[in-house]
Amino acid sequence: MKLRLVFIFVFISAVSFAQNPYVFKHLNVEDGLSQSSVLSIAQDAKGFMWFGTRFGLNKYDSKNFKTYFLEKGNPNSLTSSQYINTILCLKNGTLLIGTPAGLNKYNETSDNFERFQHNANDIAGISNNLIRHIYQDRQNRVWIGTGNGLNLLDPNKKYRFKHFLVNKVHPQDVYQIYQDHTGTIWLGTSKGLMSMLINKGGTRFKHFKNFSDSLDVAVDNHITSIAEDGNDNLWIGTKQTGLYKLNLITHQITNYTYSILNTKGISSNNIRKITQDKAGKLWIATLHGINIYDPKSKSFSTIQNEPGNPSSLSQNSVYAIFQDRQGIVWVGSYFGAVSMVYPNYTPFNVYASSNTSSGLSSQVVSSIMEGGNRNLWIGTEGEGLNYYNSKTNSYIHYKYDPNNRNSLSSNLVKAIIKDRQNRIWIGTHLGGLNEFKPETNSFVRYTSHKNDTSSLGNDEITSLFEDSYGRFWVGTNSGLNSFDASAGKFIRNRINGLEDAVNYIFEDSKRTLWVATNTGLHYLKNNESRFKRRTADSPEKLKYNEISCITEDKLGFLWLGTARNGLFKLYPDQHAYSQTTKLDGLPSNNIMGILQDDSNNLWISTDNGLCKYNPQQKTFKTYNTKDGLPGNEFNQKSFLRDRSGTFYFGGLSGMISFRPDEIKENTSTQPVIFTGLKLFGKPVSINANSNLLNANISTVKSITFKPEQDVFTVEFTLLNFIKPEKNRYAYKLDGFEKNWNYVANPAASYTNLSPGHYTLLVKASNNDGIWTKQLSRLNIEVLPPYYRTWWAYLSYVCIVAAIFILLVRYLLIRAVLTREKEINEHKLEFFTNISHEIRTPLTLIVGPLETLIEKSQNEPQWSKALQPIKNNADRLMRLVTELLDFRKAESGKMQLHVSPGNVVKFCREIFIAFQNMAIAKQIDYQFTAEREEIELYFDKVQMEKVLFNLLSNAFKFTPDK
Structure with a gap:
């Protein structure tokens, strides 16, 4: 019996996994999260995500995590790093964090925390350090549930609290706080469920004894979460007795518990969190996965971890569920870190390979064809043919068996078609053409025979096609064959007399057959028998041997995909092409396949992702592995649009399918936030x-x-x-x-x-x-x-100005001195001329005077009177000579004439020259010398000049008396 139950459970789980529409992405310790047990989740006013873990608080900015811990000696760090149980962003943007050691307020400006802890002497402080829950009601009142009572934050005072249900002797835990649409506040406490009504007259509590009695049946149980749906029902999660629904109008209570036989119930009686999403569904976190309650269908669905499926829930022990402003549902689990579900996740269905019937025989898909009842025929490179049953989600693998001539002739499948008679034809590499016989589950081979011209021209088949006229075309590596299936005969067609390799065959809406070969693009119109070659205005752009696929849009234009040269649009009437390449927005110039959706978008598979191209708006949107693709590289000719409008593309990592109308764009634009600063490669902290x-x-x-x-x-x-x-x-x-x-x-x-x-x-x-x-x-x-700096430039200006002033002053002084020198030169020249003029008459005077002195020697009285005249005349002559010598000195030609002489005699002669002047001024004027003769070397002229100047000045300033 136990084995049977286990089998049923596994089967039910498998079915639920197969029907699970949610694809999860994950964040873990490797991405920067501090610890794998995520207990609380919130989003702040700016949009950052916050995760409280068993060790540390984490802030996530879409790329990096920043972690916060208790730091010893830092009063602005968290009160505790352990068990961050609750986080709430208030409507005014304040972020509050509850820990087992107190309440914390995050200060964004300083990137630190303000602590609020219990103090027995502070009657208005927090009642207990164990913070269980933080809640803000519709009136913006902030409630704190603690290990001893309920705290109401005083809006008029800075973090002062009003206390309820506080009992120092018998502390009462307040686990949960919730306000319903009527304004009633519901409390999940250690003594059961309570309601609280607040009015002007005070506060009134009501204890729901019936609910609490049933709750008390479980040992150590308490209410873990409370939420309200849109049908006046209050949903109450408990730790051991499951989920309760309390009708707010009738007060009727419905209990939902886990049962292995109830596949539409909850998956565990241990409820951790209840959250209502934007669609009105309830997400219920449990010990064994997530239960989603749909109020419309009034049923539960289960999301659990699927071993081997990386897109499933990371771990089943779920503690926190939060939906952010973008609609992302964030899930925190005890050992699985963070899982998230995008609201607009690209719905790519992936078909991967497996050694069992539950997967493809190979990852490399070469061709896809629709069978009946939405079943598929899938060709692979090297691993044969696959038949996919969409109802059972299983495969039948067909492979080449060298010992069985009725097996597939080659495992390299290149093309598959279904003709008008619903016969399945498979073209292979070096194995010719195969017809599948469903009645015997075997194959009939059509191959090339050397001497039989009615046989297949080449066993290397590249494409298969049946046109609207019923003609069956087989493209090979050495030409085009038409095939008569009823007779099993081939006609080897030469296109323009050549047996070219055929790359692709396509028929447009005008029933024109297009054949791309190594030497050109050829067409056959109106059921004619002779192909014509297509020419272009710029044939050098289009290399015909690179054409990989052809399709026609709803406007009648042909689109040619090439290998290595991008996409070409063919204008049938103008005989012209236009080219689109990677430079225009394509992810690659290597085009593998083209399909058009109902909105006229072209879906282009390449070797670097899947591209959605709007030809009218010329916009591109590329999907790759980051969007859920198993790989970015697709395969040539491996694409299909089935009758329901589902698209299929095959590649080197399996096959995908999707409906284009189910792919929604993320139109929300979030702000760009500055998050960090580095100086010389090192992070800069605040107040560093x-x-x-x-x-x-x-x-x-x-x-x-x-x-x-x-x-x-x-x-x-x-x-x-x-x-x-x-x-x-x-x-x-x-x-x-x-x-x-x-x-x-x-x-x-x-x-x-x-x-x-x-x-x-x-x-x-x-x-x-x-x-x-x-x-x-x-x-x-x-x-x-x-x-x-400005003051440096000011000093530079001052220095330059000073230099300029000094230079100007120098130039002015130099000009003045030059002018004075010129004046002096003129003066000297004048005195020189005067000296010459004086010297001539003076010489004429001295001559007769000497004659008179000589004649008056016998007359002492006259001789004595004439002698001073003679001396002064000589003196005047010497003065004139000095003026001329001064001129020589100014011109640099003056020389000293030093000679020995009796200085006493020389001075006596000077004395005698001023004797009459002394007599006239009645000055006692005497000359004395210790010796009569003193021999010295001196310049008589210069010495005479000095002495005459001294005596002249002396007599000049001597009074007449």
Whole structure:
């Protein structure tokens, strides 16, 4: 009996897994999360995600985690790193975190925390450090459930509380707080379920004894979560007795418990969290996975971990469920970290290989064809043919058996078609053509025979096609064959007399048959028998041997996919082509397949992802492994649109299917936030020695760099959590750059910026290429070095001005001196001329005077009177000579004439020259000498000049009396 029950459980689980529509992405310790047990989840006002774990608080920005812990000696750190049980972002943007050691308020500006802990002497403080739950009601009142009572935050005082249900002797835990649509507050306490009504007269509590009595049947049980649906029902989760539904109108209670026989019930009696999503469904976190309750169908579905399925829930012990503003459902589990479900997840169904009947025989899918009842025939490269039964989700594998002539002739399947008579034909590589016989589950082979011209021309088949006229065409590596299936005969057709390799065969809406070969594109119109060659205005662009696929859009244009040369649009009437390449937006120039959806979009498979192309708007959207594809490289001719409109593409990593109308775009545009600053490659913290950040960079508007801080990096992020690895960024430093820098890594680095003011502009696009509407801005100032500051420039100006003034002064003085020199020159020239004029008559005077003196020697009286005249005349002659000598000195031609002489005699002669003047002024004028003769070497002229000047000045300033 036990074995049977286990089997039933496994079968039910398998069925539920197969029907599970939710695809999960995961975040774990390897991505930066501090610990794998995620107990609480919240989103702050700016859009950051917060995860409380068994050890540490985590802040997630779509790319990186930042972790917070209790730090010894730091009063601004968390009160505890252990068991972050509850996180709530209030409507005013305040983020509150509850731990077993108190309440914490996050300060975004300083990126730290303010603590609120129990103090027995503080009657208005928090009643207990064990924070169980934080809740904000419709009146914006903030309630804190603790290990001893309920606390109401006083809105008029800074973190003062009003206490309810506090009992120091018998503490009462308040696990959960919830306000219903009528305004009643519901409390899940250690004494059961209670309601609280608040009015002007006070507070009234009501204890639901019936519910609590049934709850008390379980030992150590309590209420873990409370939520309300849109049908006036209050849903109450418990730790051991399952899920309860309380009708708020009738007060009727319905209990849902786990049963192995009830596949539509809950999966565990241990309920951790109940959250209502935007669609009105209830997500219920349990010990054994997630239960989703649909109020419309009034039924439960279960989501659990599927071993071997990386897109399933990471682990079944779920503690936290939260839906963010983008509609993403975040799931925290005890050992599986974070799982998330995107609201617009691309619904790609993946068909992978397996050695069993539950998978393809090979990962490399070469061809796809629709059978009956939405079943598929799938050809592979090297592993034969697969028949897929869509109802049972199973495969039948057909392979080549060398010992069985009725087996598939080759495992390299190149083409599959179903003709008008519903016969299945398979073209192979070096195995010819095969017809599948369903009645015997065997194959009939048609191959090439050397001497039989009615046999297949070549066993290497490249394409199969049946046109609207009923003609069966077989393309081979050496030409085109027409096949008469009823007779089993082939006609080997030469196109333009050549036996070219056939790449692709297609018939358009006008019943024109197109055949792409190595030497050109050929067409056959109106059931004619002779092919014509298609020419183009620019044939050098299109290499015919590269055509890999052909399709026709609803406007009648042909689209040609090529290997290595992009996409071509053929204009049938103008005989012209237009080309689209990777430069225009294609993910690759290697086109593998083309399908058109009902909205006229072309879905193009390449060797680098799947591209959605709108020819009218010329827009491209590329899907790759980040969107759920098993691989980015697709295979040639491996594509199909079935009768229901489902698209299939085969590649090197299996096959995918999807409905284009089910793929929704993420149109939300989240803000770009600045998240970090690095200086010389090292992170800069708030109030660090660098003095760059005095607050969290997400809150600052400008940063000032010193001259030596010339290598820095500004980090930012887009708070789009839907496929965040596809976010793209662009930044520009206004004032330094003219063009945008488009990057995948959200960081902008600069070195050696010139001093000045700049503005860093940042924008970003989400996973679907939608760019943010507003630019994020950060003002950056680079200070100049001291020698380039304003006061330095002012000093430079002063120095230059001083030098200029000194230079001007020098030039002015020089000009004055030059002028004075010129004047002196004129004076000297004048005196020289006068001296010459005086010298001549003086000479004429001295001559007769000497004659008179000589004749009056016998008359002492006259001789004595004439002698001074003679001396003064000589003196005057010497003065004139000195004037001439001074002129020589000024011109640099003056020379000293030193000779020995009696200085006493020389001085006596000078004395005698002034004797009459002394007599006239009645001056006692005497000359005395110790000796009558003193021999010295001197210049008589210069000495005479000096003595005459001295005596002249002396007599000049001597009174007459």
